Amino acid sequence: MRTPIIAGNWKMFKTVPEAKTFIEEVKGKAEVDGVESVICAPFTNLPALVEAAKGTSIKIGAQNLHFEDNGAYTGEISGEMLKDLGVDYVIIGHSERRAYFAETDETVNKKMHAAFRHGLTPIVCVGEKLEEREAGQTKDVCKVQTEAAFKGLSAEQAAQAVIAYEPIWAIGTGKSSTAQDANEVISYIRELVKGLYGEDVASKVRIQYGGSVKPENVTEYMGQSDIDGALVGGASLQPASYIQLVQGAK
Numbered sequence: 001m002r003t004p005i006i007a008g009n010w011k012m013f014k015t016v017p018e019a020k021t022f023i024e025e026v027k028g029k030a031e032v033d034g035v036e037s038v039i040c041a042p043f044t045n046l047p048a049l050v051e052a053a054k055g056t057s058i059k060i061g062a063q064n065l066h067f068e069d070n071g072a073y074t075g076e077i078s079g080e081m082l083k084d085l086g087v088d089y090v091i092i093g094h095s096e097r098r099a100y101f102a103e104t105d106e107t108v109n110k111k112m113h114a115a116f117r118h119g120l121t122p123i124v125c126v127g128e129k130l131e132e133r134e135a136g137q138t139k140d141v142c143k144v145q146t147e148a149a150f151k152g153l154s155a156e157q158a159a160q161a162v163i164a165y166e167p168i169w170a171i172g173t174g175k176s177s178t179a180q181d182a183n184e185v186i187s188y189i190r191e192l193v194k195g196l197y198g199e200d201v202a203s204k205v206r207i208q209y210g211g212s213v214k215p216e217n218v219t220e221y222m223g224q225s226d227i228d229g230a231l232v233g234g235a236s237l238q239p240a241s242y243i244q245l246v247q248g249a250k
């Protein structure tokens with residue numbers, strides 16, 4: 001049985017005081033037995049969030065990491081540094097990083113290895129652009145991105161990874177994929193993992209849907225056979241809405 005996982009991706013929002021207040025407000029409420037709750041925040045918020053979330057079941061994640069452990073990489077943050085802060089998760093290969101920050105399938109794969117080297121759980125994002133969907137290439141795009149991301153990872157590592165299927169046209173647009181369509185692509189991604197690692201790993205890997213998930217639609221996604229959670233942007237920023245997302249995932 002896979003544990004559902006709701007992860008908020010705050011993107012480039014919230015100062016340290018705002019982040020601390022958020023945790024105070026969701027404590028005890030965005031904590032539901034049998035649902036994992038993760039906040040992925042800007043680097044600047046991470047120490048304060050780890051501290052504020054102590055004694056709760058809320059886990060903290062970063063939104064990126066560098067693939068090397070240290071070196072002359074101005075402006076970058078390594079997996080070793082994140083682990084040292086007490087961070088547990090890291091988003092890798094978000095479509096905004098692929099589109100605006102030259103993230104490639106190759107760097108995504110290197111970052112997956114870096115995350116596991118430092119005991120961080122990756123949430124690796126895959127998903128197609130609108131024109132790719134319209135050209136019927138959704139599954140092809142997911143195949144290339146998923147297989148590249150997992151290259152060289154062991155079965156044990158693969159089973160621990162979280163995959164987020166985020167169709168790019170559904171991100172921040174209010175145009176969410178239907179639950180049935182999302183489930184079809186996510187089932188296909190699970191088949192890909194099965195092809196790489198076999199049935200046991202495929203049955204363990206958690207696959208989220210992301211793209212305009214809100215309290216009003218989270219239950220519908222969670223009711224699908226292969227959807228194990230959601231990676232949520234906009235609707236994760238307000239405490240009340242985040243609480244409803246976690247409670248709705250049960």
Ligand SMILES: O=C(CO)COP(=O)(O)O
Pocket residue numbers: 009094166170171172173174210211212213231232233234235
């Ligand atoms: O990009 C996303 C999460 O990583 C989705 O963002 P929205 O929930 O704002 O559509």
